[in-house]
Every structure is written in structure tokens, then in C-alpha cells.
Amino acid sequence: MKIETGKGQISLIVLVAIWSVSAVVSLPGLAISPILGDLNKIFPKVGNLEIQMLTSLPSLLIIPFVLIAGHLSVGKDKLKILFAGLAIFFLSGVACLFAKSMVGLIVISCVLGIGAGMVVPLSTGLVVDYFTGDRRVRQLGISSAINNLTLVIATAVTGYLATRNWHLPFLVYLLPGISLLLVPFLRRQKSAPEPKESDQLKNTKIDLRRLVELMLLYFLITFAVLVVSYYASFLIEEYRMRSSFSGILISLFFLAIVVPGFFLNHIIGLLKGWSNVVSLAMMAIGLLLFGIGKSPAAMVIGSLMSGFGYGIMQPIIYDKAAIIAPPHLATLALSYVMAVNYLAVVVCPFIVDGFRDLFHTKSELFPFIFCGALLAIMFIVAVIGRRDWTLGLDDSYYRKSDNPTPNRAGNA
Numbered sequence: 001m002k003i004e005t006g007k008g009q010i011s012l013i014v015l016v017a018i019w020s021v022s023a024v025v026s027l028p029g030l031a032i033s034p035i036l037g038d039l040n041k042i043f044p045k046v047g048n049l050e051i052q053m054l055t056s057l058p059s060l061l062i063i064p065f066v067l068i069a070g071h072l073s074v075g076k077d078k079l080k081i082l083f084a085g086l087a088i089f090f091l092s093g094v095a096c097l098f099a100k101s102m103v104g105l106i107v108i109s110c111v112l113g114i115g116a117g118m119v120v121p122l123s124t125g126l127v128v129d130y131f132t133g134d135r136r137v138r139q140l141g142i143s144s145a146i147n148n149l150t151l152v153i154a155t156a157v158t159g160y161l162a163t164r165n166w167h168l169p170f171l172v173y174l175l176p177g178i179s180l181l182l183v184p185f186l187r188r189q190k191s192a193p194e195p196k197e198s199d200q201l202k203n204t205k206i207d208l209r210r211l212v213e214l215m216l217l218y219f220l221i222t223f224a225v226l227v228v229s230y231y232a233s234f235l236i237e238e239y240r241m242r243s244s245f246s247g248i249l250i251s252l253f254f255l256a257i258v259v260p261g262f263f264l265n266h267i268i269g270l271l272k273g274w275s276n277v278v279s280l281a282m283m284a285i286g287l288l289l290f291g292i293g294k295s296p297a298a299m300v301i302g303s304l305m306s307g308f309g310y311g312i313m314q315p316i317i318y319d320k321a322a323i324i325a326p327p328h329l330a331t332l333a334l335s336y337v338m339a340v341n342y343l344a345v346v347v348c349p350f351i352v353d354g355f356r357d358l359f360h361t362k363s364e365l366f367p368f369i370f371c372g373a374l375l376a377i378m379f380i381v382a383v384i385g386r387r388d389w390t391l392g393l394d395d396s397y398y399r400k401s402d403n404p405t406p407n408r409a410g411n412a
Contacts (some may be wrong), residue, residue, distance in 0.1 A: 002364075003015050003193070004135060004241075005130055005132065005135055006131055006132035006133040006134070006136065006195070006264070007131070007132055007191070007192040007193070007194070007195060008133040008149060008192045008322035010130060010189055010190060011185070013166075013172070013182070013185045014130070014185050014186060014189050014360060016182065016326060017183065017185050017186050017365060018026060018126045018127060018130065018139075018177050018180070018186070019142070019143065019146050020179040020182050021082065021119060021122065021123045021126060022087075022123045022124075022127075022143040022146045022147050022178050023146050023147065023150040023179075024086075024089065024115065024116075024119065024123075024150070024175050024176045024179055025119055025120050025123045025147060025174060026114040026147045026148065026150050026151040026154070027116070027120055027150070027151075027172055027173060027176075027332075028059070028062060028112060028113055028153060028336075029055070029058065029059060029380070030033045030151070030154050030155060030158050030169070030172055030339075031052075031158050031169035031170045031172055031173060032055060032109070032161045032169075032298065033155070033158065033383050034158050034161075034162035034169055035162050035166045035169060036051070036055070036121045036343075038162075039054075043101070043102040044061065046102045047246065050102050050103075050106065051211035053106050054102070054105060054109060056108050056346070056374065057106065057109070057113070058109040058113030058116075059113065059342060059345060059346050060113075060115045060346060061110055061113035061114055061116040061117060062114075062116055062120065062342050063117070063339050063342050063343055064117070064347070065113070065116075065117025065288050066117045066118075066121055066335050066338055066339045066342065067116050067248050067336065067339055068117070068118070068122045069081055069085065069117065069118040069119075069120070069121050069122065069331075069335060069337050070121045070331055070332040070334065070335020070336065071332060071335075072127060073122070073255050073314075073326060073331040073335075074328060074332055075328065075329075078122060078125065078126075078129070078331065079183060079186055079187055080310030081118060081122065082119065082122045082126075082183060082186075083180065083183050084115075085115045085116070085117070085118025085119040085122070086115070086119055086176045086179050086180045087115070087180060088111060088114060088115030088118065089112060089116050089173070089176040090111070090115075090173070090174065090176040090177045091118060092108050092109075092111045092112035092114075092115055092173065093112065093170060093171075093172075093173025093174050093176070094107045094110075094173075094174065095111070096108050096109070096167075096170035096173060097167050097170050097171070098167075100168075102103050112173065115176075116216070118343075119176070120335075120338055121332075121334050121335035121338055122331065123143065123147070124143060124318050124322075124334050124338065125142065125331030125334055125335075126186070126329065127140050127143050128140075128141045128322040128330045128334065129191040129330070130191045130192075130325070132194060132195065132198055132200075134265060135175050135267070136319060137264060137265060137315065137316070138264060138265050138318050139242055140264075140318045140319050141260065141261035141262065141265070141315040141316070142261055142262060142264075142312050143261070144257075144258070144311065144315045144318070145257075145258045145260075145261025145311070145389075146312070147404055148254050148255075148257045148258045149255075149258045150262075151254055152251055152254045152255055152258070154172045155251070156251075157169075157172060157256075157367070158172055169193065169395065171215045173330060187238035193195060194328070195326050198327075200322070200323055200327050201325055201326065201327070202270050203324065203329075204323060204326060205323055205325075205326070205329065206325040206329050206332065206333050207324040207325070207402055210320070210324045210389060211321065211324060211336060211337070211388060213247075213319055213344075213389075213390040214320055214321050214324075214337055214390060215336060215337055216315050216339045217338055217390060217391070218340050218341060218344075218376065219340040219341075219343065219344050220378060221280075221283065221310060221313055221345040221375070221378070222310075222340070222341050223282065223344040223348050223351065223371070223373050224287065224305075224311075224350045224371040224375050225283055225287070225306050225310045225346070225366055225371070226255075226308075226344060226345065226348045227287065227348070227349055227367040227370075227371045228249070228250060228253045228290065228303060228306060228353060229253065229254075229291065230348060230349055230352070230367070231247040231352070231364060231367040231368065232245035232249050232250055232290075232299075232303075232365040233364065235290075235291070235364040235368070236249075237364070238287075238364040239294060241296065245296065245299075245323075246274060247297055249290075250303075250343070252300060252304055252307070253303040253304075253306065253307040254302045254307065255307070255356075256260075256303065256304045256305075256306070256307025256308045256311060257307045257310055257311035257314070259307070259308060259311060260308060260311035260312045261311060261315060263333065263387070264296050264312070264315055264316075267312055268316075268393065272393065273386060273387075273392055273393050273394070274386070275297060275313075275316065275393050276312075276313060276382055276392065276393065277379065277382045277383055277386060277391075278309075278312075278381050279309040279310070279312040279313045280309065280313075280375055280378050280379040281309070281379050282305045282306065282308055282309030283305070283306045283309035283370050283375045284305070284373075284375035284376040284378075284379050285302075285372075285373075286301070286302040286303065286305030286306030286307075286308075286309065286371035287302065287306050287368050287371050288368065288369065288370075288372035288373075288376075289301055289302035289305065290302030290303060290363065290368050291367075291368025291369050291372060292305065292368070292369070316393070317337060318334065318338075319336065320389075320390070321333045321334050321336075323330045323339040324332060325367070336400075350368065351365045352371070355370055356370075
């Protein structure tokens with residue numbers, strides 16, 4: 001079976017290899033989450049400092065190594081970088097299964113974060129290398145969907161495994177082994193050059209202004225929607241609902257992010273130049289509804305709306321990051337955009353709690369109202385600046401798929 005790429009064709013096994021890399025980048029930290037409450041029992045002498053280091057250091061290390069991998073990808077063999085990152089990731093996962101001390105677990109998790117960071121920019125960089133035009137948009141959507149679907153499934157699996165033995169959740173860190181086995185297929189069938197009409201070939205360097213705009217946009221929407229996963233449980237407790245309901249809401253949120261990825265071209269074809277505007281509106285309404293709805297139904301709808309809106313915008317931002325750079329710099333541009341995703345994950349609770357202190361409120365409603373209002377402001381800006389390159393979409397995004405190398409350089 002051959003897959004059309006806009007540059008030619010690739011085999012199905014090459015596509016599966018690309019998808020497998022997309023699946024593993026969401027794994028770091030998942031194995032720790034279900035055992036956090038039991039760490040004091042597992043390691044009786046552990047203190048809060050060690051727990052904070054275990055949860056934060058690996059995530060912090062991912063950020064610089066995303067950027068390092070992006071820079072190493074320029075003029076280097078990307079598959080060697082990918083193989084090294086996957087190998088570090090996989091071997092660290094194996095080591096976690098045999099960790100016997102808190103210090104050992106922290107060190108191993110930090111090494112795992114290094115390996116994961118090396119893989120992250122290549123998860124989308126491979127899609128950009130192998131696909132172009134509308135087919136690239138579609139594959140970036142699928143890549144994003146696979147990433148978030150893996151997150152949902154792995155979260156459920158690690159939660160179950162943690163009830164059996166605290167070491168077992170680390171089994172999910174062995175998934176990069178599958179990608180390691182598939183990397184040779186990428187080497188056997190390397191990506192074809194960009195077609196001469198490609199917008200990427202019109203660039204001699206990365207468009208820094210547009211890159212910064214994309215980074216800022218991605219940071220803001222990621223920071224805003226993260227309040228669902230960070231603060232849902234606290235709001236549920238304040239409303240005196242069942243504590244397990246927060247897990248359901250968070251799962252629905254990530255599942256809603258998954259869905260648009262599989263139908264991204266159709267969604268863009270329907271919404272056209274209003275795609276980002278509608279997405280921002282959905283996220284804003286979703287967060288506000290989640291926070292002030294005060295009913296399970298309102299919270300479910302809010303989770304789904306905010307997740308769906310984010311699921312549309314994420315792959316579009318990735319695609320735009322690719323086309324503002326020449327082919328050999330596309331992975332580097334993507335590394336900067338993807339790094340701000342992890343930055344948002346790290347700083348979200350600090351920023352929200354900082355503003356909560358500024359407004360002298362302890363209400364668990366505040367994070368949702370604050371971020372919902374932020375997205376509402378962004379929605380207004382997007383409506384006004386709908387023809388702006390960063391906030392809008394030009395007509396090439398919703399042309400028929402029989403034109404695989406559209407021109408996306410112009411305004412909407």
C-alpha cells in the first residue's frame with residue numbers, strides 16, 4: 001500500500017513509523033502521576049523537595065533539549081538524532097522499572113526527559129519532511145490526534161497498573177522501543193525534496209517575526225486550556241461533586257483534542273478563514289461554561305468545547321511554523337514552537353496562582369474565568385485581525401486536495 005505525500009509516495013510502514021514517534025512524545029511524566037500520593041509510603045524518608053524535583057525537573061529538561069535537537073537537525077542526520085533520543089528514552093524507561101531509591105528515580109527521570117526532548121521536534125519534523133501541502137495539514141492533524149489519544153490511553157493504563165505495583169506504570173516508557181524498531185524503515189525510504197512551487201523554497205531563513213507570533217499564540221492557548229487538567233479536581237471538590245468526575249472531565253477534554261485531528265482538512269474546508277476565530281470562541285465559551293456552569297452537563301460541554309477548539313488550532317500552528325522556514329530549517333522552527341508548549345505546562349500553575357493572589361481570591365472558579373476571559377480577548381483580536389497571517393487562514397488552506405502544493409504565503 002502506497003501513501004500519497006504531495007511529493008510522491010511512501011510505504012505504509014514508513015507512515016506507521018512516523019505515527020509511532022508522534023505517539024511517544026506525550027508519555028514523559030505519565031508514570032509518575034498515579035504514584036505521587038504514595039511516594040511517602042514507597043520512600044518513607046522522602047520530603048516535599050524530592051517530590052517537587054521528581055515532577056518538575058524532567059519537564060524542565062525537556063525544553064532545552066527540544067531546542068538542542070532542533071539546532072542539531074540543521075545539516076545533521078535527523079534519523080541519528082531520533083534514534084539517539086528514542087534509545088535514551090527507552091533505556092531510561094527500563095531503568096525506571098528497577099529504581100530502588102528516590103534519588104535514583106529522579107536521576108533516571110531526568111535522563112528520560114533529555115531523551116524525550118530530543119524526540120519531540122522530530123515527531124512533527126518527520127511529517128514536514130515527508131509531506132507537503134494539504135496532505136501535510138492532514139498528517140499534522142493525525143499526528144496531533146495520535147499524540148493526545150496515546151496520552152488518554154496511557155493515563156488510564158498507568159492508573160490501573162499503579163494499583164498492582166508502583167513499578168508497573170513505568171512500562172509505558174517502553175513504547176519508544178517500537179519506534180526504535182521502525183526507524184530503519186525511515187532510513188530505507190527517505191523523504192523526497194520539496195516541490196519547486198513549495199512556499200518553503202521561497203524562504204532562505206526562518207521568518208523570525210512570524211515565528212515569535214506563532215510561539216506567543218501557541219503559548220497563550222496552551223496555557224489557557226491547561227487549567228482544565230490542573231484545576232478541574234479542585235473545582236469539583238468546591239462544588240462537592242464526586243472526585244472521580246474530575247478524571248472523566250479531563251479524559252473528555254483530551255479526547256476532544258483528538259477528534260479534530262482526524263478530520264482537520266474537512267473542518268478547515270467548512271470554517272475556512274474563520275477556523276482560528278471559531279476555535280478561540282469555542283475555547284473561551286468552554287472554559288467559562290466549565291467554571292460557572294455549576295452542573296455536570298455544563299462541565300462536560302465545557303471540556304469538550306475547549307478541547308475541540310484547541311485540537312483544531314494546534315496542528316495548524318505546526319503547519320504554519322513549517323512553512324515560514326526553508327526545508328532544512330523547518331524542524332528548527334518547529335522546535336521553538338513546540339518548546340513553548342512544554343513551557344506553558346511548567347509555568348501555568350505559577351501564573352494562574354500569581355494572578356489569583358493579585359486579585360486576593362482563593363476561589364477555584366478564578367482559573368477558569370481568568371483563562372476564559374483571556375481567550376475571549378484573543379477571540380476579539382482574531383476577529384479584528386482575521387486577515388493577519390498568524391491569526392487567519394488564507395484560501396490555500398481550504399482549496400481542494402487535488403492541489404498538493406498550495407501557496408500559503410499570502411494573507412487571508
